[in-house]
Amino acid sequence: MPKYWGGHMSGVESLPKLNLMGPTAAVYPVKTSNIIEEAKFSPCLLKRTSIDDQPQNQLETPHWDYFEQETESTFEDNKTRHQDDLERAESTKSSTSGYSSSKTSGSGDFDSDVETVIYDNIQVICDICSKIAAVKTCLTCNVSFCEKDGRQHYKVDALNRHKLIDVCSEVERKRCLHYEKSLDFFCRTDQMSICSICAEGKHRGHDITEHRAWRTQQALSDDEEPEDYEMPHKVVPPPGRIQFPSVKPNSVVLSWGNPKGLEGPKSFRIMWSSLQKVEGRLVIKNFHKIEISNLELGQQYFFSVATEDEDGNLSEWVTATVFTVVSPPRHLTKEHSDATSLTLKWMDGEKMEGIPQQFLIAVESPGKEPLVIHTHDYCKKVSDLEPDTKYTISVSTVVNDRCSEPISICTRTEPSLRQVLSKIGLEDQYDTKLTLSTVLEINQYDRSQRKPKSARAVPEAFLKQLMLLNTNARSATCVSQDGDKCNAINLLDLVTALFLCSDSALQQDLVLKMSLCQFAVPLLLPNSETREITMMLWSMRDIVRTFRPSQQAFLKSYFDERLVLSDIPLVSFVRLGKTSLSKSQMLNKLLCNNQQIHHTFCHRIMACCDVPRRISDGLVEISWYLPCGNRKIDKFTEPLAFTNMRGDIKTSERQFAFLCQASAAVYIYCDESETNYFKHLEGKHVEANIFLISSTQGKSYRLKQLTVNPRLKMTDISQIKKTDTELLKALQESVSKMLVSPQTKKVSLADLAYTAHCCQILVDEDRDECQTAWENASKITAKVTNISEFKDKQLPYQGNIWKAISWVETECWRLRKVGNNNPGNYCESIKEKEKELRNKQQSFEMTTAVECFHHGMTTSEVQRYHFLKWLEMELDNLSRHQLSALQDRYKELRQKSLEETKEIVETDNQISACSLRVVHFVRECGQLYNNVSCLPEYSRQRKNIEQLPGQCAQMMLDGFPLELVDGDAANIPIKWISQVLTELHNIMNSSSKLKVITVIGAENSGKSTLLNTMFGVRFAVNVGTCTRGAFIQLISVSKDIRKELGCDCIMLIDTEGLKPHRMVRDDHSHERDKEVASLAVALSDVVVVSISNDSSREKDLWEMVCHAFARLKGVSKKKPVCHFVHTNMYDMPALEQLKRSKELMEQLNEMFGKDVKMKKANINKLSDVIKFDLNNWSWYIPPVWDGTPPMAPVNVGFSATVYTLKKVLINDLQKCPERGDLIQFIGKVEQFWKTV
Structure with a gap:
């Protein structure tokens, strides 16, 4: 049983019927011959329109009719073929049975108004079962039926009164193809037989007469007028206009209005069909809405509804057409997006699995021509898009030339x-x-x-x-x-x-x-x-x-x-x-x-x-x-x-x-x-x-x-x-x-x-430059099995002979062992000894390791950097673990007792012997350059060595520090340093006006870390390393502020840590740290004194700092600006900081006042040798790490304080007078080194 609104009615798929006329309600069930089969492709099937004046009702589904041209062409071809078939049938027919077709100009409702068609050899199908050939026609019911379905007319008394005749083409011809009514009337306007419903319908207003009167008129003379036509006494009102509240892929809900003027229970006859076949028919009572299901998606369906009274009379049929919906795709996603393309992916629509389908992709963007793409795939890459542009992408499913509602996403291509x-x-x-x-x-x-x-x-x-x-x-x-x-x-x-x-x-x-x-x-x-x-x-x-x-x-x-x-x-x-x-x-x-x-x-x-x-x-x-x-x-x-x-x-x-x-x-x-x-x-x-x-x-x-x-x-x-x-x-x-x-x-x-x-x-x-650089560095590191032995054999110039030369050279200025000897004679003997040592040193040849180093330095700028970094890292890998253990031992001994100086000195010497870094190779190059005069003037080796200062100058610009004071020999190779800085001056196009910032302080007080953090430079701070001597590095100044600062670059000097007095050595190398500190202070515009949070060492440190400053009195007339930095200081209230700064000032002034040498030099207080601002001369810097290393990040407070100090230092430089360029700096280095 059909289910009305609240349920649904399945389409009767087992009723294939021929519908030649478009969306009609009356359909003849016939079994056709070959000619009838060909008639299925007639224009009436390919192009159907409504049979009444009501407009068609269909969903406003957006689609692209891109098969329209092909369909119209097919229509014309089929129309021509159909006309040929009719002519062929007309010429071969043997009787007058069949259907006839005519068209007059009075009707303009159809492009081809075919009411009836005459065919021979027609076989009528039972209207009841729609399967077996009909044998009887009831003229009362106007229904044809087979032998089985016609038995009711012989068994039921009420049906016995109906008039039955054998099925014949003549009877079928007299039945309206639209409404299954007898053709009782004749339209003289259209010259065709019609039923009563057609007379009230599309032929309303035409010249209509009863069929009987028309035939009588044919027998009368031409001048006799026929009787006037009289309309039937009873006309059943039609239902209201059909509407489609819901249209789905496989079902349609249709509803219609009440027939006007009809009271009481009402019955409605419903029929529906598609272009391919008649789908079903049924009669319902007292309902105005029904759901028809089991339909095919994307198909056009024709629905007809007529009112039926208790006598079986039908009203005019109300018709409407609609397309079932094609399910849209699901889960449209953007798989990938870049600057010029998008990759889209989607899935089948609901209940679309296994159905052949295509897809249309619409790509739209404001102000741009829309792009439509056709595909059979479920993934598509859309190319040639504009970067950083918003696009709306829509995808529709296409089935049976119909498009679904689009599913869309808005996205933006990536900027290029x-x-x-x-x-x-x-x-x-x-x-x-x-x-x-x-x-x-x-x-x-x-x-x-x-x-x-x-x-x-x-x-x-x-x-x-x-x-x-x-x-x-x-x-x-x-x-x-x-x-x-x-x-x-x-x-x-x-x-x-x-x-x-x-x-x-x-x-x-x-x-x-x-x-x-x-x-x-x-x-x-x-x-x-x-x-x-x-x-x-x-x-x-x-x-x-x-x-x-x-x-x-x-x-x-x-x-x-x-x-x-x-x-x-x-x-x-x-x-x-x-x-x-x-x-x-x-x-x-x-x-x-x-x-x-x-x-x-x-x-x-x-x-x-x-x-x-x-x-x-x-x-x-x-x-x-x-x-x-x-x-x-x-x-x-x-x-x-x-x-x-x-x-x-x-x-x-x-x-x-x-x-x-x-x-x-x-x-x-x-x-x-x-x-x-x-x-x-x-x-x-x-x-x-x-x-x-x-x-x-x-x-x-x-x-x-x-x-x-x-x-x-x-x-x-x-x-x-x-x-x-x-x-x-x-x-x-x-x-x-x-x-x-x-x-x-x-x-x-x-x-x-x-x-x-x-x-x-x-x-x-x-990259080639990296791989080649690694190969060059590996040639050096592959030779290292024992660091101490490697240095003795491969780096002989900086060995014991150079240390002896350094001692002799500085002894000429210091006269530490002159004793009772005549100073002049003593200096002459010292110079003779130096000459002997120089001759011994010149007997060494350039080793294979140094040749490899020189080869690595003579490559391109990029490759040279990679070579130095590879060498630095590989040498660190070779020595890091041993140096780390020695450094830990050194710290442990110093913390226990400074009285055990012998063991401390021995450990310090072991650290020096096991240390192998890039600086040792640069140092060897410096000694080679100092002795280049002993080589033939035009020899290839001399020419190569003379290139070394320029290469090391470029090395400084690459960010590698240059050793100013040899930490092992406690000496400055003046000739080498002078030439390197001269080459650097030339590379900078003589724009090398500089100002100097120096850091001095106790060992392991964070001097290198402070400079590295403040200026981003790379002084050595790795585990197992400790600064020896002094290193310099250049930082360029932007052209925008060079005039304000009065310099083109800033030189940073990192110095060796000051050691306690009790760590005295026989070779007087314990004096190196104080001499280096004094030199650095003399060369500087701004000095930062780094003090660790260790009160047990403060007194020794302050004495050494005071002596370093005191030496300035006889060296330089200029007083540097000084800042004292206390490192590793946890949160300290401002009042406590002020109190400690005041105590420090008093302590330093007291030391100057008690020292006899300083009094002779007319130094009574700290301000006599340095300049400082009472408001910001003492700094308390938090610890480097925020928590427990190694997972602790750098302390924000440490970084913020260092940055504040950096700004103050730069402003201090601005206030300092200009001091000259690198060439002038070289002269001061030589002058001050001999003086201190």
Whole structure:
């Protein structure tokens, strides 16, 4: 039974009927011959229109009729063929039975108004079963039926009165094809037989007469008038207009209005058909709405409804047509986006599985010509788009030439890399590259820190703060006060842009400083313009960390490791699709010890991290967890590395493949709906343990283990976690369990270069200049088996003979052992001895190690830098562990008692003997140059040696310090230093006016660290190293402020730490530290005195500082500006700082007053030898680390205080008088060194 509104009626699919006339209600069930079959393709089927004056009713479905031209063409062809068939049938017919067709100009409702068609050999089908041929026709019911269905007319008394005749074509011809009514009337206007309904319908107003009267008229004479036509006595009112409240792919709901003037119960006859067949018919009572289902999607259907009275009379049929809906695609997503293309993906529409379908993609953007793309695929890449442009992408399903409603997304193409760089002012640096010297240049920003007001100022602000090791450097935003973020840039985009625009030297320095701030650093760097991905192995090579695994805690031993060479597990975190949980925040909590929380990885809550990323999708960052050996602090007992991939793994397949092969474990954040993605991993080579952090609508989480070999399998390994804290605990337990497993994969980053190549990822070390430089450095380091022996054999010029020459040379000025001898005669004998020593030194030849060093220095500028860095790192790897143990021993002895000077001196000598750095090779070059005069004037070797000063001058511009005072020989190779600085003066085009800042102070008081933090330079501070002698480094001054400062560059002097008086040596080398300090002070415009927080050593230190200042009285008339810096000072109230500064002033003045030598020199107080500002002459700097190393970041207070001191020092330089250029500085070095 049909279900009316509230249910639905299935279409009667088993009633195939021929409907030649368009959307009609009366349909003849016939079985046609071949000619009738061909008539199915008549114009009436190909182009159907409504039979009455009511307009067609159909859904306003947007579509593209791009088959219209083909359809019209087919229509014309079929129409021609149909006319041929009719003519052929007419010529061969044997009787007058059949249908006749005629058309007059009086009717304009149809393009082809075919009422009846005459065919021979027609076979009438039963109207009841629609299967068997009819044998009888009831003239009363106007129905034809087969033998079985006609039995009721013989059994039921009421039906016995009906008139039955045999089926014949004549009867069928007299039935209206539209309404199954007898053709009782004749329309003289259209010259055709019609039924009563047609007379009231489309033929209303025409000249109509009864069929009987018309036939009589034919027999009368032409001048006799026929009877007037009389309308039937009873006309059934038709239903109201058909409407379609709901149209779905497989069903239609239709409704109609009440017939006017008809009261009481009402019946309605409903019929529907498609272009291919008649679908069904039924009669319903007292309902005006019905749902017809089991329809085909994308088809045109014709619905007819007529009112039927109790006598079986039908009203005029009301018709309407509608197309069933084509289901739109589902889950339209943007798989990938770049500057000029978008990759889209979607799924079948609802109930569309298995149905052949096509798709239309519409790409629209304001002001641009729309683009329409046709495809059979479910994924499409749309190319040739404009960068940084908003697009609306719509996808529609096409079935049977019909389009579905479109499903749309709005998206924006990524800006091109050049656009992003242009926005932040780095467009020129992409090709020319930023250099370290450019970043370290002193400019207006160093004098007054300003918050960036535009995006173009952000890179400088970030870099300047990073050079200061400020952990707040990432907060440099440029969002206006009204919250407009159009001028902001995502921090990850900023980092990506800076690394893409930096040379290898700056990249390495950025990584080093980022790691000190506990920022994650780039491991895999994407380039959105070239589509290349680069593993930043070279950039990470300079990171050295000290840590202590838990099993080593009882031994009190530390590991000093270059992290890229350490075999440790790699744990990776990635994302599939979109998740509400921030993996970066979870990683930060996982990395931080219980006593401190630090934002290692940028996350969405941080400033500017909610700005959409443009160029950093696919970036993989890395950070390390290093234990300190304290189980109460450490979260993990062993060191391990964590990586974090930005973006979706579906759009970063190479990065994901790399991590799956390189990692010990990969944790994938995903939603439960995305897990089908992992099917493509089945059977693939995946070395890592795969864990899923799956969420259900972001409300609960579960940890699952994914197995891909030999088949895909997911296993729950945790209960449902409803909070971040519960999930964090589960993650920590999972990682800890992995660490204790003996099967856990451990690998060094250096060994992952091969894996990167297999995944089509570049490695920054593969560049020719880097590889060639490594080969040149390896030729030197390969010869080192024992450092002390290597120095004796391969670096003979700086051995004992040079030390003896230095002592003799300085003895001519100092006369330390003149005794009762005549000073003149004593000096003559000293000079003779020096000459003998020089001759011995000149007997040495250039060794193979020095030749290799010279060869490495004579290459291109870029290759020379890589050579020096490779050599520096490789030499450090050879000596670091031994030096670290000796340095620890040295500190331990000094802390116990300074009385054990012999053991302390012995340990200090061992440190000197085991130390091998780049400075030793530069020192050897200096001695070679000093003795170059002994070589033939035009010899090749002499020519090569004479190039060394220029190469070392360039080395200084590359950021490497130059040794001014030889720390082992306690002497200055004046000839060498003079020539290097002269070459430097020439390279700078004689623009070398300079001012000097010097740091002096106690051993291990943080002098080098202070200068490195303040100016971003690289004085040696690695574990196992301690400054000996004095080193200089140049910092350029921006042209904008050169006139104000009165100089073109600033020279920084880092000096050896001052030692207590009790550490006296027989060779008088204990005087070296005081002499170096005095020289540095004499050369300086500003002096910083570094004082460690150790009261037991303060008195000795102040005495040495006072003597260093006192020597200035006879050396230089100029008094330098002085600042006293107390390092490692925890939070101290301002009043306490003021009190301690006052006590220090009194203590120093008292020392000057008691010293007899100073009184003779007319020095009574501190202000007699130095200048200082009472308001800011004493500084209290917090500790470097904020917490317990190695996981502690740099203290924000330390960085902020150092920056404030830097601004004061620069302002002090501005007040100092100009002092000349490098050439004049050379003269003062020689003068002051002899004087002090």
